[in-house]
Amino acid sequence: MILDQVIACPVCDALHHDQDVQKHSIAKCARCGTVLAAPKSGAMTRIAMLSLTALILLIAAASFPFLALEVQGLSHQASVLDTILAFASGPMLPLSLATGLLIVLLPAARYCALIYTLAPMAIGYRPAPYAAMVYTWAERLKPWAMAEIFIIGVAVALVKVSGLARVELGPAFWAFAALLIVTILTDSSICRLTVWKTLRTRSTI
């Protein structure tokens, strides 16, 4: 079918011939300049590995001690779960659920989805069943996975508190900080159209 050889720019609707883009080069839309494809060698393997790393860091962040506050002999420890449950008392319970989703559950779900779709392709296998659907969800979850925003929020909160009390940073804090870097690395290696093209060609063989 001729439609297989054409793609439409997701931003401006201009039609382009679907050419094979060379590794490490960038294909931009001629009309609006949006990057259409930027394949890198070994990107699938890298994304799958980075997602696995992020998942492990996320589990570490959720289970190790997070922050401790100390002022004049009084001290208080807070875990990530305490932070999520900060709104749990009273009518604000839904906000606690939302916070849990945004900083732990949705990022975890997104990394699982990325591993599920990309790992089989990284080692040259056929895509797993429902890979297309799972990858669509990974893309949809992206704006709502806010683990990296949370760690910046921690930094802001620490600035506010640090003048009044001594704050001790636990392993979970550093796990979140590492997660920030891994998330940026993952997101910058994902080339959406290349993933879709690989999914398309591999599943029809």
Next chain:
Amino acid sequence: MENTENTQHYLTATEAGLVGCRACGTVAPQGTHVCPCCQSRLEFSETASLQKVWAWLVAGLIAYVPANIYPMLRTSTLGQTSENTLMGGIIELVHHGSYGVAFIVFFASILIPIAKFIAIAFLAISVRKPANLGNHGRLVLYEVVEFIGRWSMIDVFVVAILTALVQLDFAAAISPGIAAVSFALSVAFTMLAAQSFDPRLMWLAENRVES
């Protein structure tokens, strides 16, 4: 970055009687409802997109009002309880002389949300008529709004962290105020408004002017 406006005519999927998928770039004949490649919904309709944008934007604006009126944080120190609204916290920072922090909080919690509302409304209005700001300018604006939207959630997370951390019984304790919920809702609604905006509409308007 290209600064020059590209005046060459490009054939679009719509003109060719096709519909493109915003998720994966696949094209299908017009009238197809589900993308054959990724099963996303194929929909390219000006009214449907703009209706969603306006609905979410109004919801975001409404939620932003209580976010400013009601207290965001409740601090109790040695038996005394004080409640802080967003603006109240900033004024307090100014009184303490920390102008830098006050400015950053003002910028992130007041200026950016309001700028987002204005930017999304501007984009939604501008697709109906050719705007002075060229397509590339509007595209940059759209990308900035999409990128920055989720970062406003920082305020909610700061409240959560402070509440979890500052629990020293009688000496000092912080609890969240109801404005945190409205603020979170406002941010989520604004994100949905930005996501509902179909960037292809900006270019559709240009095509109409050409023909």
